[in-house]
Amino acid sequence: MRKTIWRLIAVFIALTLVAAACGNDDDDGGAGEAQPAPQATEAAEESAPAPTEAPVEAVTIEYWLWDGNQQPHYQQCADDFTAANPNINVEIVQFGWGDYWTNLTAAFASDSGPDVFTDHLARYPEFVASGVLVPLNDYAARDGVDTGAYFPGLAELWVDAEGNRYGLPKDFDTIALVMNAGHIADAGVTASDFAAAEWNPDDGGSFQELIAKLSVDANGNRGDSPDFDSSNVEVYGMGLEGNFGAFGQTTFSGFAASTGFQFLDVNPFGDSANYDDPRLAATIDWYVRMIDAGYVVPIEDVESLGGTTVFQNGSAAVMADGSWKIGTYIGADTPFDVEFAPLPTGPSGSRASMFNGLADSINRSSDNQEEAWQWVKHMASADCQDIIGGAAVVFPAIPSAADIAVASHQANGVDVTAFTVHVDEGTTFLFPITDSASQIEAIVGPAMQEILRGQADAADRLSQVADEVNSVLGS
């Protein structure tokens, strides 16, 4: 009986295999020799060039973004845009950061998805390499868009090695220290102490003295006291973001760069990274020593629920974070007052903050690329950026609009100049742009986790990492 059933199953599988094989032959029959599916889709795309709609016919542009805080304000921009262009409707779709990229990848793979989407510097080179973005040079030249209207450097980030532009800037972000006002007052420290602080990777400078003073153990001893118990800390002087990362945007990057360290030989689109730079190893080593000393929160404590949660819980006195998080820290989720201070001055004699900017890109599979461009152009214009600035959610890419954002925060009693001082004083460095950001993240991220746990030596591990990264970049 049993054998019979097995044989029936075998017959069934054999029959379906034969059926599937036939079906498969039919599918691939036309182009069995070379790349069946893609040829067909490309041919279809070429035979149907994008803007075929009559201009009077109303079209709907689908626009994706990930920051829910910005959605209502972009909706305002969209309403104004539709009022001025009655034939173009804009439908805004928002996904959380993680889902956003997964959905976008799926959309590209199936030649569908949004007409326009918010793009990130860590991702766009891979999209360019896959040929899914529309170059904007011709549109920008035709309509006389002035790319010099933005903060210096922002517009150039979106031009690839061949000179093709794939995005128009909409905002920028920098890094500063966010401080628990109660904790710093208890320690007798002020925001201006941090603004004046100096840091170096050897003894940590006056910055290290400040975070030592802010650390409190279970017995109430502060970190600058000989009785401080580093194994039983109640409040850490400095918190950490859980994903320490390969580029350390909100963690080590500002400190490392203030030593003169640079991520890439050439940015954007360098073909070799400098992870074996001894100044980087020294910076990471400093973090390891600070964790041992009980001045910086152990990485194990922030990886699970995230550094922001730990900071909001009152377990860390200060923390480096990005300007896009200002709303989180001044909002209801943070149950105490905060103040902001710029990152400390490093051995190079100046501070350093990573400078990142978002832009809007057009999906090549959009059927309405002309209308999509009109929407991109509107979002990158002062008309829309002034609205975004007035909402005080992010810093717009146009300086006058960014001033509006600073003023709106000021009107709410929040001083955010700690973030803008990096731009005003020219102490920013650009987000490292490569076409393998996610692979570099997967190589360097876990190595950093080992180093911060004391499971590997910073210099040794980072020089191994450098070889791996450079083989990815070189390939």
Place this chain on the structure above:
Amino acid sequence: MTAVQRALPRRWPLLRSGNLHGGWPSAFWFLLPALIGFVAFYLYPAIRGVYISFTDWNLIANEGDWVGTDNYDRLLDDSRVWDSLKVTIRYTVINIVSQTILAIGIAVLMDRLTKSVVIRGIILFPWLIPNVIVAMLWVWMLDGNLGIVNEFLGWFGVDPIRFFTDTDKVIPTLAGINTWRHMGYTALLIFAGLQTIPKNLYEAAALDGATERQMFFGITMPLLRPILALVLVITIVGSLQVFDTVYVATGGFGGQPGGPANASRVIYLYIYQNAFDFNQLGYAAAISVLLVVILLAVTFVQLKLLRAGESDLS
């Protein structure tokens, strides 16, 4: 018997006997919906997956060129593949051993102690919660700083345990969570198997003065073997394919999926990274093919070793 049936070889007794005579057309219609689903969602993607594993397929561009066995050559040299297999096997061993022992215990208790459908239902509860919710729930409960479990342990003077962020504890923690989630379901399968054991065997043993323990090892376990073999095949194959719990629990809030320091990067997660993060669908497909081969081998060996198709009852 028709001439056709008589002509069939002896090896096909079911067809020869005429049991299905006249049943084939209706059987076909009953099988058709499942068949369509099987071909469209399993067989065709599987065959296409094998094809893609011989290309340098770019997921975003949705195209790729034939590269022969390049992906397989690369796979053999990629220590990350073998590291992630080791992590997966460690997870599977811990998960299967704990889950099976607990499930047998629960099933025997259900069988011997209670007839309450409510209790049997409650045991299934964790299995009804979606994996992602289970993972997030446990991340909050087990957190080193804010979790209720560590708060509770603290009352007894136990230092906080970093369940998810200690490189040695993350895999046992994940295995434990899935044990919690699946043991009720596994127990129910085993419980069903227990119903096939004739009660008179226990009565006879009891008359001979056998203890519960002797009956368990002398009657229950040997006669449960075919069911247990099936359950083990299903759970081991499922366990080797663990993904969602790992992805959510290790990457959900602050860390990197598969972290810390790749300590929980199971093979499925590495496949996912290659396909969706690194945009290397061809290479991801090659690792998937390797996984299929491993799963087939494991299943085949298990069925052989456990003589799954034979019962000791007859």
